[in-house]
Amino acid sequence: xxxxxxxxxxxxxxxxxxxxxxxxxxxxxxxxxxxxxxxxxxxxxxxxxxxxxxxxxxxxxxxxxxxxxxxxxxxxxxxxxxxxxxxxxxxxxxxxxxxxxxxxxxxxxxxxxxxxxxxxxxxxxxxxxxxxxxxxxxxxxxxxxxxxxxxxxxxxxxxxxxxxxxxxxxxxxxxxxxxxxxxxxxxxxxxxxxxxxxxxxxxxxxxxxxxxxxxxxxxxxxxxxxxxxxxxxxxxxxxxxxxxxxxxxxxxxxxxxxxxxxxxxxxxxxxxxxxxxxxxxxxxxxxxxxxxxxxxxxxxxxxxxxxxxxxxxxxxxxxxxxxxxxxxxxxxxxxxxxxxxxxxxxxxxxxxxxxxxxxxxxxxxxxxxxxxxxxxxxxxxxxxxxxxxxxxxxxxxxxxxxxxxxxxxxxxxxxxxxxxxxxxxxxxxxxxxxxxxxxxxxxxxxxxxxxxxxxxxxxxxxxxxxxxxxxxxxxxxxxxxxxxxxxxxxxxxxxxxxxxxxxxxxxxxxxxxxxxxxxxxxxxxxxxxxxxxxxxxxxxxxxxxxxxxxxxxxxxxxxxxxxxxxxxxxxxxxxxxxxxxxxxxxxxxxxxxxxxxxxxxxxxxxxxxxxxxxxxxxxxxxxxxxxxxxxxxxxxxxxxxxxxxxxxxxxxxxxxxxxxxxxxxxxxxxxxxxxxxxxxxxxxxxxxxxxxxxxxxxxxxxxxxxxxxxxxxxxxxxxxxxxxxxxxxxxxxxxxxxxxxxxxxxxxxxxxxxxxxxxxxxxxxxxxxxxxxxxxxxxxxxxxxxxxxxxxxxxxxxxxxxxxxxxxxxxxxxxxxxxxxxxxxxxxxxxxxxxxxxxxxxxxxxxxxxxxxxxx
Numbered sequence: 044x045x046x047x048x049x050x051x052x053x054x055x056x057x058x059x060x061x062x063x064x065x066x067x068x069x070x071x072x073x074x075x076x077x078x079x080x081x082x083x084x085x086x087x088x089x090x091x092x093x094x095x096x097x098x099x100x101x102x103x104x105x106x107x108x109x110x111x112x113x114x115x116x117x118x119x120x121x122x123x124x125x126x127x128x129x130x131x132x133x134x135x136x137x138x139x140x141x142x143x144x145x146x147x148x149x150x151x152x153x154x155x156x157x158x159x160x161x162x163x164x165x166x167x168x169x170x171x172x173x174x175x176x177x178x179x180x181x182x183x184x185x186x187x188x189x190x191x192x193x194x195x196x197x198x199x200x201x202x203x204x205x206x207x208x209x210x211x212x213x214x215x216x217x218x219x220x221x222x223x224x225x226x227x228x229x230x231x232x233x234x235x236x237x238x239x240x241x242x243x244x245x246x247x248x249x250x251x252x253x254x255x256x257x258x259x260x261x262x263x264x265x266x267x268x269x270x271x272x273x274x275x276x277x278x279x280x281x282x283x284x285x286x287x288x289x290x291x292x293x294x295x296x297x298x299x300x301x302x303x304x305x306x307x308x309x310x311x312x313x314x315x316x317x318x319x320x321x322x323x324x325x326x327x328x329x330x331x332x333x334x335x336x337x338x339x340x341x342x343x344x345x346x347x348x349x350x351x352x353x354x355x356x357x358x359x360x361x362x363x364x365x366x367x368x369x370x371x372x373x374x375x376x377x378x379x380x381x382x383x384x385x386x387x388x389x390x391x392x393x394x395x396x397x398x399x400x401x402x403x404x405x406x407x408x409x410x411x412x413x414x415x416x417x418x419x420x421x422x423x424x425x426x427x428x429x430x431x432x433x434x435x436x437x438x439x440x441x442x443x444x445x446x447x448x449x450x451x452x453x454x455x456x457x458x459x460x461x462x463x464x465x466x467x468x469x470x471x472x473x474x475x476x477x478x479x480x481x482x483x484x485x486x487x488x489x490x491x492x493x494x495x496x497x498x499x500x501x502x503x504x505x506x507x508x509x510x511x512x513x514x515x516x517x518x519x520x521x522x523x524x525x526x527x528x529x530x531x532x533x534x535x536x537x538x539x540x541x542x543x544x545x546x547x548x549x550x551x552x553x554x555x556x557x558x559x560x561x562x563x564x565x566x567x568x569x570x571x572x573x574x575x576x577x578x579x580x581x582x583x584x585x586x587x588x589x590x591x592x593x594x595x596x597x598x599x600x601x602x603x604x605x606x607x608x609x610x611x612x613x614x615x616x617x618x619x620x621x622x623x624x625x626x627x628x629x630x631x632x633x634x635x636x637x638x639x640x641x642x643x644x645x646x647x648x649x650x651x652x653x654x655x656x657x658x659x660x661x662x663x664x665x666x667x668x669x670x671x672x673x674x675x676x677x678x679x680x681x682x683x684x685x686x687x688x689x690x691x692x693x694x695x696x697x698x699x700x701x702x703x704x705x706x707x708x709x710x711x712x713x714x715x716x717x718x719x720x721x722x723x724x725x726x727x728x729x730x731x732x733x734x735x736x737x738x739x740x741x742x743x744x745x746x747x748x749x750x751x752x753x754x755x756x757x758x759x760x761x762x763x764x765x766x767x768x769x770x771x772x773x774x775x776x777x778x779x780x781x782x783x784x785x786x787x788x789x790x791x792x793x794x795x796x797x798x799x800x801x802x803x804x805x806x807x808x809x810x811x812x813x814x815x816x817x818x819x820x821x822x823x824x825x826x827x828x829x830x831x832x833x834x835x836x837x838x839x840x841x842x843x844x845x846x847x848x849x850x851x852x853x854x855x856x857x858x859x860x861x862x863x864x865x866x867x868x869x870x871x872x873x874x875x876x877x878x879x880x881x882x883x884x885x886x887x888x889x890x891x892x893x894x895x896x897x898x899x
Contacts, residue, residue, distance in 0.1 A: 050415040051408030051422065051467045052449070055400035060244060065213040066236045068144045070279045072206065075102040078281035085258070085305075086134035086286040094134040098281070105138060107202040109145035111195060115173045115188065116146065123216050123233065123436070127171040127187075128265070129153040129162075132286050135192050136265070137274060139175055144236075145207055148172070149216035151231070152265035159183055160545045161229060165221050169231050169436050213237045219436065220268055220372050223481070223490040223550070231436035232372045234271070241429040242375040243276050245402040249380075250338065250366075252280055256308040260301075262287040263311065268376035269342055273311050292316070295323035302336060309338035314346045318815065321353050325753045334361040342368035342377060344483050345474065346395045349707075349815045355386040356755050369397035369474060371488065373443065373459050375430040378404055379472055396471045404428035405455055408467055413448055413458075421475050424465040427455035482511045484521070484549045491521075494552055497545045498523055503533040506560050508568050509552055512577060521552035524573050526560060536591075575887055593625040601669045607650050608668060615643050626666045630659075640822050642855060651675050656826045656860070687751035688758070688827050693740055697747050700757045702732040708811035714849040714890065715784065715871070718883045719777050727776035735762070738770035744805065744835065748827055759812040759824040761832060766793055766804035766845055780882045784874055785847055788894050792866050797896065798842050805836045807846035810853065822852070829856050836899050843898040854893050863895035 079099040263270040370377040381398030464475040498507040561569040592609040706728035857863040
């Protein structure tokens with residue numbers, strides 16, 4: 044028995060279900076009997092018109108519609124009974140979905156933004172009996188019958204309001220959801236009623252609705268599996284679902300207003316939306332916002348420990364719960380869960396766990412031969428139990444659903460291979476990454492192979508490699524490196540236009556046309572070389588690579604500035620943009636980032652126009668930028684609504700936070716240290732900061748930056764010394780190579796070119812920012828710290844500031860914004876260490892170290 048306990052198996056609670064009512068629409072009929080006059084669906088359109096449907100009305104109209112839909116049904120043995128739905132999220136959408144289930148069919152969502160080729164593949168493979176749309180073009184669906192909502196409603200007017208008695212069974216399909224496929228072709232996941240209801244009944248038992256929790260939000264895209272428990276979890280329990288359009292969810296201000304208006308008590312969201320909401324809340328003065336929203340459920344992306352801390356820093360006093368769910372479409376979206384009531388639960392943990400299995404589910408961690416690994420070891424996470432889907436449409440990818448070699452109970456006879464790595468420690472599961480080319484983009488699964496194969500269908504393309512830049516981080520990006528065939532004249536924009544008809548918007552990569560795909564000695568693609576190429580791409584592109592500018596709707600009095608701003612943005616972003624520069628465009632959605640935002644501001648100044656960096660970064664559209672731009676020489680004031688910061692001199696209370704920020708910033712992103720990986724560890728930075736800490740505090744030349752709206756969180760830190768009064772620092776780790784390199788550059792300059800004596804030179808030693816900042820926030824904080832360094836030097840009477848920058852962002856700030864003089868521009872990969880090696884020899888030729896000086 045002892046050896047079994049050490050194996051990587053976790054079983055959820057075994058719960059018997061009443062299989063007689065294990066159908067979504069049957070349970071709904073019970074709910075409507077208990078809550079006939081309770082509002083079931085509420086929707087408010089963009090014009091402020093409200094639509095409300097009570098349970099009694101919903102029962103009546105769906106009974107009529109189901110009878111009409113049943114007339115389309117045909118008995119077919121070769122494929123499933125499916126009705127496809129391509130409708131916007133309004134009050135009509137839940138009505139149609141319930142009607143489909145009542146007539147004994149399954150619904151298959153088709154996003155109205157799906158490209159035509161994707162829709163045609165789904166239709167051809169799944170063979171739905173009918174497609175229901177709001178309105179619009181029906182021709183895309185070929186020979187499949189198509190009907191609009193209004194046409195269907197008119198045909199149902201004279202039908203009976205009594206329930207339609209279909210031949211139901213618990214294993215019949217309820218939903219079909221198409222996901223990205225590793226073969227390059229989307230595949231349909233078949234979800235029976237019993238699978239959906241096992242997930243819902245666990246939710247009702249483990250996370251029951253509060254007595255005062257009458258309304259819930261329905262905001263998730265129907266093509267995303269989390270939409271199912273979000274919709275049916277509430278409707279089958281007599282609650283009101285408030286339907287929220289997609290564009291509202293993307294606007295934190297509008298979305299939070301709706302959550303407040305309806306006093307929503309629980310919310311399901313991806314971590315990137317959680318961070319967006321927390322950022323918005325931190326800019327507001329109302330610290331009581333969303334205190335009623337007690338349960339926050341994160342799924343679809345990795346939930347970072349730092350984001351969890353920000354959450355509890357804000358909401359801890361309200362007793363909020365933060366949940367981390369793990370799963371995929373094939374296992375009903377969620378198969379494990381971890382509930383956090385306080386950040387202290389994560390103390391001494393490296394990451395947020397994904398927790399324990401749901402009811403009637405078993406998790407195994409196995410090796411490549413499906414043998415159980417010992418607890419603590421990393422292996423593939425595989426799942427058995429009632430949360431499993433019934434395979435794929437047409438039986439595709441059968442290797443994912445296999446016989447369970449560890450089965451004891453016949454209810455767990457099938458395994459689903461998730462392709463995810465995980466480990467079990469002390470009865471808790473931790474996610475450890477993917478075993479294939481799948482990633483998550485805003486909660487949607489994307490297989491990089493599918494994107495590659497879509498690109499390869501373009502006749503002009505020779506080779507294509509699609510990679511994810513910074514996977515799992517909020518700033519991740521899909522990059523496609525493409526070579527074209529000889530004598531083919533094709534541009535990046537032409538490739539992207541071609542892909543728009545084949546890939547969903549969230550799958551669209553940024554295109555980089557390259558001469559060759561670099562290879563390793565073993566003949567495999569050199570992925571790191573490609574990612575470095577992306578990071579260091581020259582932003583001064585040829586005219587044909589610049590993105591299109593559209594001056595429609597630009598006011599006449601702003602046209603002159605727009606003719607400067609739009610082409611400047613176009614030329615700088617160029618290679619990474621997928622959209623037109625117009626008055627409504629957002630700089631970061633166009634492809635802007637930390638580095639090219641600074642470059643854009645400085646380029647505009649060269650062209651005779653001024654805008655503050657903070658104003659530029661916080662502008663939501665080109666319209667706002669135009670409103671804040673002035674001609675150089677005209678009076679200019681930063682916007683009064685700019686974020687306010689607090690500067691604090693470093694003291695003992697800052698040690699833990701500063702050490703963490705420095706460690707995470709340099710360990711994950713440092714321009715020099717990355718060439719020493721994996722020989723540099725986090726502990727090396729902790730040891731370094733321990734050595735430096737006492738001199739840092741004693742010299743009183745270092746500081747931290749906090750937001751005036753969130754004084755608990757340190758956003759950035761700057762460490763400085765007197766250049767002629769620096770502490771001796773003995774470094775025994777591989778970091779010694781970095782310090783040896785810096786002294787190699789700085790020593791001769793300090794000794795021969797700079798003024799001698801204490802109190803003359805402020806040496807800006809190190810700057811780091813909080814890893815959870817967005818690219819725009821990162822630039823704002825770096826800019827603030829650069830300003831404060833200058834202020835500090837002036838206050839303390841230094842003659843000037845000396846610094847060495849290896850980061851393109853700080854190089855840009857110092858040189859183009861603050862007027863530092865470059866004393867040495869050194870090519871990093873040329874450095875030869877004292878042991879005769881080239882520690883940074885793999886760095887590209889354009890990676891530079893700049894030693895700079897600013898006279899005060």
